[in-house]
Amino acid sequence: MSYPQGTQHHLPVQDAPKPRKFGALAWTSLILGIVGLVGSPIILLNNLTAVIAGVGVVLGLIALFGSRKILAGIGVVLCVLAVVATVVAQNAAVKALDEAFNGTTNEGTVSGGDAKADAVKSPPTWDQRYTWENGLAAEVSAPAACTPGEFAIPSDVARGVKVTVTVVNGSDKPFDTGLLSAGGETQFAGKKAEKIYDSSGACGDSALATATVLPGKTFTYDLAFAVGAEPGELQITLQPDFGADKAIFVGQA
Structure with a gap:
């Protein structure tokens, strides 16, 4: 005796999620850029944060070839701004120290x-x-x-x-x-x-x-x-x- 076979329902096969390429590097670049900007006004400490921001630029540029391009771009911009802000802050500090030790000239x-x-x-x-x-x-x-x-x-x-x-x-x-x-x-x-x-x-x-x-x-x-x-x-x-x-x-x- 044979029994009629019911209609078989097959669940659709879901594609495995694609790994986000260089996503971690993009996030790292963003974080390093924020750290660099926060530390840029702090004399002496900004030497370290400028180096950190420089590393962030490199990581962000690599991450631009991955799947988190916008995030990586923001990280690169923040890191570059951190380096620029550090240079400006250090130049201002040097000028202030020079005036403190040597004084200005004929500004009266x-x-x-x-x-x-x-x-x-x-x-x-x-x-x-x-x-x-x-x-x-x-x-x-x-x-x-x-x-x-x-x-x-x-x-x-x-x-x-x-x-x-x-x-x-x-x-x-x-x-x-x-x-x-x-x-x-x-x-x-x-x-x-x-x-x-x-x-x-x-x-x-x-x-x-x-x-x-x-x-x-x-x-x-x-x-x-x-x-x-x-x-x-x-x-x-x-x-x-x-x-x-x-x-x-x-x-x-």
Whole structure:
């Protein structure tokens, strides 16, 4: 005896899911890019995160040939931005450190004579007033000839000149002139000009007299320098404290 066979139903065969090619690399690139961006503003640490971002760029470029192209592209972009941000942050840090240790130059205002001038383009000269941001100001008089005495230091001076420095305290706090760096970077005709120490002669002692200048008050003292026998350009640098803006007075002597 035979029995009728029922209709057989076959389940459709499902294709096995295709593995996502380089998917892990795409995700890794994205994560490294995020880490690189987060670490880019942090000095010292950003050296490490920049290297990590560089690795992320390589992995992301490889992953672009896989199935996660959009994800890999985002990872590459983030990694490149992280490297760029790190370079910008480090350059800014170097500039800030340089200003902190060496100070800026002639970023204050100059007045005297005709009108205010741009100190960067037109450095202050004799009898002009240079004003720092906090209101402290200084003037340097035109150099006058002086003859060093027998016991002056240095002893082999071809020609001596003397200037008068006037400190004007336009700030709201007392100023200690002992903080003022004056004469250490003086140049004449492109060469270093030495201070003259001549306590018993006409040039006088160039050691800075320490004084506290109250707000609204002034203080003056003399500096003498050994210069060449022939007239030339004299450059005198004043700096009110370590790392502050430098006022460079330039003129003939």
